[in-house]
Amino acid sequence: MTPPDETGPPVISTGELTMRFGSVTALSSLDLTIGPGVTGLVGANGAGKSTLIKILLGLQTPTSGRAAVLGHDVATASHEIRRRVGYMPEHDCLPPDVNASEFVVHLARMSGLPQSAARERAADVLRQVGLDEERYRPLGGYSTGMKQRAKLAQALVHDPDLVFLDEPTNGLDPASRVDMLRLVRRIGTEFDIPVLVTSHLLGELEKVSDHVVVLDAGHLLRSSATSDFLDVTGAMLVEVLGGDAGRDRLGHALAAAGLTCHPRGPMVTVDPPPPGIDVHRVVRDLAADLGLALVRLQPDQGHLEDIFTAPGARGGERRG
Structure with missing residues (x-):
């Protein structure tokens, strides 16, 4: 198993984690330890990144092996994990006839915040992601970049202890990619929330990650500090x-x-x-x-x- 980040206790760990779909192996005996900071989970489309996140959230049951998030076993405490984790999915999940403020407030209420606190948190987080002036527009009229920001806002509104960001730059133009990556970095530094961010664009993760995990065809190729990849x-x-x-x-x-x-x-x-x-x-x-x-x-x-x-x-x- 890869050693945990020495700056703090592990936030994610797996042991011999395996996931099969019939004859297809999505994850193969994955031994992994991830610590605080921004961790990039990188690999080609189909490498097993999204499968791993779904297992860590308790949304899929692995074929074998174990996994823990924030000290909780995914097999027995998935509800507690989902309560403490913010999740930004890869694909759109936004109701087109609801504005961003209503949507983020609703997700905050679902996470257990009372009405007044939910509205206050929603207003703050929408401002942080750059949607303050657009928060009352229906989500169906949003550009791709704005939709990604709204998805990020709902992942942060309940002040999570860990954030999973699945392909947050997907579909964005170059300028919007830079802005999104800057937000990802801020979450891990200014907000001090551990982040697991996936991407198949390797150069993006070099810019924002403290640690990089590389998957290929469900196998762990390497897990180490980003600086180790970038040596002269x-x-x-x-x-x-x-x-x-x-x-x-x-x-x-x-x-x-x-x-x-x-x-x-x-x-x-x-x-x-x-x-x-x-x-x-x-x-x-x-x-x-x-x-x-x-x-x-x-x-x-x-x-x-x-x-x-x-x-x-x-x-x-x-x-x-």
Whole structure:
């Protein structure tokens, strides 16, 4: 089992957790410990992310194994877990003829808040997510971004001890994605509420997560601090003007100079050189000789995508 986050007790733990749907295995012997902060649950569509969240909420019974949330066993205390957890589902669940204020107040009342406290909390949380001026509009007239914010508001209105956010940026344009990710980060830092956020867009979770759990076809590939994924690799990234043609000219020249390199989008990745070779000087001189203007020359960093191409990573069909 992965070690818990040392900054506090685990908020989620599983042991040998397995979920099968007939011949399809959605989760396979999952051993996991998740601590406070923002934890990204990442994997391709069908990796088992939503299945895991439904089990943790007590909405699905696993085939075998155990799971606990906030110290409560999901098999015996699912009602208490759902009372203490905020959940933002992936898919729309909003009544089109009800305004956001009425909807969030209703969810607050269902969570046990009295009428006056529910209205006060709803007004506050709708302001926090940026819907203060739109709270009396029917939800059916909301844009996708506004609907996502309304879903986030209902997950926060009862002041939960843990929040599950299932694909919160789904369907959003780039600007709205940035705003949503900023809200996710605020929940884990300013509001000090542990967050489990899922996404199949790996780069998003690099920006907001303290810890990352990577699932592939129901298997745990890796669970560690986000910073561990982003360590400097020792390679260099080089970009020059001239598009693919300029990139390829420089790449061929670097290879002829004895460096191992390969294209990555508009850039050339130069692997760590043999001892005694100054990559910066070689790149500078070759670019000058070729008449290519340097755009960037910087150390390469690891990325979450690298876990799927690392030796030992699973590459089979994704299910769940």
